[in-house]
Amino acid sequence: MDLQLRGISKQYNGKPVLQDVSFDVAKGEFVALVGPSGAGKTTLLKVIAGLEDPDGGEIHCSFASSKERPIILVFQDFLLFPTMTVFENIAFGLRARKFPKTVIRERVEHMLHYFQLENRANAYPAQLSGGQQQRVAIARGMVVNPAVMLLDEPFANLDRSLRLETAGFIRRTQQEFGITTIAVTHDLDEALAVSDSMGVLMKGRLEQMGTPKEVYFFPKNQQVARFLGPMNTIPADMFHLLDMDVAPGTRELLVRPEALDLAADPDGPGTIREVRFSGHYQACVVAVGGRELVIYQKPNGLRTGHRVRIRVNADLGTRE
Structure with missing residues (x-):
């Protein structure tokens, strides 16, 4: 297993946000975590990324996060630098890690080609569509060759017509590069379409984890069943x-x-x-x-x- 979460708990001001969350993520697997707003999904990503310390529990990794193989979190709002071009945004993580200029150019150009952004290399974020901004944000994460990529609501800022198309693109990219990926989302159609495993997080508890088909057709309880659709x-x-x-x-x-x-x-x-x-x-x-x-x-x-x-x-x- 690439990642093992055991009994992860977190509180804010005495209020439980995560309660005894445990699951495994295999190497190269795409895991989608779904749940209503306030269920603790983004907090869990921050704990996995090391941006928040859990109050209880442990995370075990089969790798050591490093300059060469980091854990990358791509936020919902993309957080692109408005005064940097597409090329500079994608190159940011490599420059921060002091990679040689030749390596930076080679890797960024590869990402620009793969994400079909070559003709937007000198554009600024404000000149891009929402879908293009998302591709830049994901390219910026992938260019550093992450051991694990964490996606926070990757479909939230896209028009409905673009969501399934983008979900398919993210899935193909994840599979081609073999990157272990965890995405949190409230978009059930997209989660069902792209994931190898899907977990349902409600009120800070992981109610069920399994393949999308298992979780959807064989819900553990009525709470999970009703959240995922009509029954x-x-x-x-x-x-x-x-x-x-x-x-x-x-x-x-x-x-x-x-x-x-x-x-x-x-x-x-x-x-x-x-x-x-x-x-x-x-x-x-x-x-x-x-x-x-x-x-x-x-x-x-x-x-x-x-x-x-x-x-x-x-x-x-x-x-x-």
Whole structure:
């Protein structure tokens, strides 16, 4: 493991901000930490970066942070130097570490080429778009060949149309350079799309850590489930209507709308009450067993009033 966090705790003015946070990060892994505002995400990054001391717990690294292999934190607001050009901003960390001029130029030019900023090398931050500023900030972090890169809300200052595109670019960059990366974000779509592992931080506690699919479809508790998106609560008296095979004594299950499949069936237990178009899917409100379930489906000809059978998708179902 590149990083091991064990029991990290932090307080400000007697108020707990981080409480017993523990997880591992493998070399070259991309970990996304999600959670609501005030959950302690940025504080945790600062502790990992060494900018804050924890009140309890330890961080173990498989490497020694050094001039050649530092831990780099890229802040949400980029913090580019307004009076420096793009070239000078990217070169800043190398110059501060007293690298030779030839090495600085070679590395910066490589970053400019990789991030498609060659024609902006002499521009100033105010002359750049938000996406370009972000690329400069990440290039400035990567040019020093970091052992670990920490990203604080990397998508927060971007238009929605740019977020997934930028998330994909960051992911490809991280994989190509093999940099161990931890990003904190409240943008769930982007976190799900780019991460190898995802953790949910709420009120200073790490509620769950796992692959994006595990955390999303198999949430540890209702708090995690509701934060990550809509859920259907299916009580025990409905299990037979959905042909669900569950352990005896299970009282209810939480199932994502996209983890349920519909099929037309004149003898089915469900009736479609409403169909809402939502872009790449349609949301069907289905009455079944005296309750209503919301089910996401690709447009398939089902309409309001149709009788349907409902099944849990075996690949996307939920654990008890």
